Amino acid sequence: MPFDLGDTVRLEAACHDAAGTLTPATTAVVTLTLPDGTTATPAVGAPVATGEYRVDYLTVQAGRHGVRWTFTGPGSAYTDSFDVREAEPALILSLADARRHLRYAPGDTADDEQIREWLETITIGVESLAGVCCRRTVVEVHSVPADGAHTLVLRRTPVLSLTSLVAVQSGGRSYLPAELDVDGPAGVIRRLDGGRFYGPLRGTYSAGRAIIPANLSSASRIILQHLWRTQYGASRGLSQVGGGDDYLVTEPIPGFGYAIPNRALQLLEPDRLPPGVA
Structure with missing residues (x-):
């Protein structure tokens, strides 16, 4: 089951020799691959029992974590994973x-x-x-025909508010939220001056229901x-x-x-x- 962001996760592994017997290792290393692709190597202490190792890791990122234990003397390894919820998970019911x-x-x-x-x-x-249903921030990129478009349709509705609509390419035109009309239930954006949009554009907005x-x-x-x-x-x-x-x-x-x-x-x-x- 997923852990909450900020939870301490107990990581455990056992070192076995070639015969499958629990054996203390000369070295024990645990490497975590974090959701952003970086790694962490929390210190591994003495075994809590013969050949059995334990590390308590304080979570700092939401997402899937890879866990890789490696032992030498004897050579042994163990691979696992765990998930961490985002800080404010979307839950329609308490x-x-x-x-x-x-x-x-x-x-x-x-x-x-x-x-x-x-x-x-x-x-x-x-x-x-x-x-x-549950309020969240959405970021998405919209392609626009070469001759422009009178409307953009945001993909997640209902829309509560538009934060920004900026050009993806250098030199492109960005649009201020004050220049735009947003139909929240439909997610349709129009320019107040009746002009066209030219893109591609990256929209950032809040979707959900109050x-x-x-x-x-x-x-x-x-x-x-x-x-x-x-x-x-x-x-x-x-x-x-x-x-x-x-x-x-x-x-x-x-x-x-x-x-x-x-x-x-x-x-x-x-x-x-x-x-x-x-």
Whole structure:
């Protein structure tokens, strides 16, 4: 499961000789490849038990981390990885809301990390169908025909605000946000003076919703309950984990198979994006 940015991650590895026996190493090195491509080599102390090594690493970057342990005397190696969430992950529901909907008792936090990971997954699914829910900064490049264009269409909607629209190529024309009209729900930008855009242009903007409507929150709770049932074996009654036949999907949703039940899809309908719009 992903760690939170700023968490301390415990890295562990064992050194084995050719016969597979745990053996103290002459040297032990752990190398981390960070998400930006740089590396870190935290100091490795004495083994905590025969041939067993441990390093506690304080995370400083979000993303996938590669881990490579190498030992000499005897020669041995071990490769692993772990993920770190961004500082403000997109979650359409709070953990407290999710736990309440799944009817967890106060203080029962054993499954919290698993629930949080499902919430990240559900947010991606809902946003792919209904547009961005959780505020985030988007940076994207737009090609423009040689004779210019009267409008630009931003790819992630709804748009809350436009930060900048600048030329990618040297000598190109940039545009100030004050010179532009932004249709937030549609993501369409126009020049206030009626002129054309010339590019390519790099747009930076904030997308999302200041208030997430109740239908999207309710749909997310239904999807969570639907997917949470995968944690249990077929022998457990459906009534114990939420839902009966009304949770079943009559036909798969393109791109999501049977992950989103029809009841949730109906709640998402007022905010559904047109086909082909991400």
